[in-house]
Amino acid sequence: MDIHVWLAYLVTAVVFSLAPGSGTVNSISNGLSYGTRKSLAAIAGLQIGLSIHIILVGAGIGALVAQSALAFSIIKWVGAAYLVWLGIQKWRDRGSLSTASTDDSLSGLTLMKNAVLINLTNPKSIVFLVALFPQFIDPTQNQVTQLLVLGVTTVxxxxxxxxxxxxxxxxxxxxxxSEKVMSKINKVFGSMFVGCGALLATAKA
Incomplete structure (x- = not known):
């Protein structure tokens, strides 16, 4: 892969990641509630979900999901329902930051699993990758190597x-x-999760 092509993709990947979405909401919410260290598990979970999408795209299954209304709808509604459920749980959370940051009831493994599902059940991500990757792949060069470079860069x-x-x-x-302030913040992020779920429900292939 030519360096100028990779640099162009690098810029595109940065824009893609910076764009607000359910992963962004999850990262900010976890940062506020659990701090950076414990939230690393959730960040890893988001990347696991993203990596699975990249692998599916590389295997050609991504194109099937992008073209199959049934497959897209199933993933869409599962993802939407899960985000709404997370939003409701966050809305009901009234704990202060000090309580949340020392609460062992929500382990790093649980945060990781939640994050994996958040990215894994977002079909718009895989459709975006299906549309994006071909723009940066040279058919005359080794496609596996190019997909690997693009995938690692994205993650x-x-x-x-x-x-x-x-x-x-x-x-x-x-x-x-303040518990009162944290309660309000949790409601804001709970609403954002529900909003992401609603947007995902209206997504079309």
Whole structure:
């Protein structure tokens, strides 16, 4: 892959990762509630979900999902329902930041699993990758190598962006100790999760 093609994709990947979405909401919410260190598990989960999408695209299944109304609809509605459920749980959470940050009831593994499902059940991500990857792949060169380069670039960039969101939110969290304030913040992010679910429900292949 030519360096100028990779640089062009690098810029595109940054824009793709910076665009607000359910993964962004999850990263900011976790950063506020659990801090950067514990939220690393969730960031890893988001990348696992993204990596599975990349593998599916590379295997050609992504194109099938993009063209199959039934497959797209199933993933869409599962993802929408899951995000709405997360939003309701977040809305009902009234704990203060100090309580949330020391609460062992929600383990790093649970945060990771939640994050995997958030990215895995977002069909718009896989459709986007199906449309994006061919623009940067040279059919005369080894496609596996090119897909590997694009995939690794996508995951690394997204992980860095999500870490940035989480770290920023964690720093903000140091100034938020009131249970009343945290309750309001949880309602905001709960509403955002529900909003992401609603947008996902209206998505079309």
């Amino acid at each position: 690394v960039i997204d992980a860095m962006v999500m870490l940035g969101y989480t770290s920023l939110a964690s720093q903000m969290g140091r100034f938020i100790r």
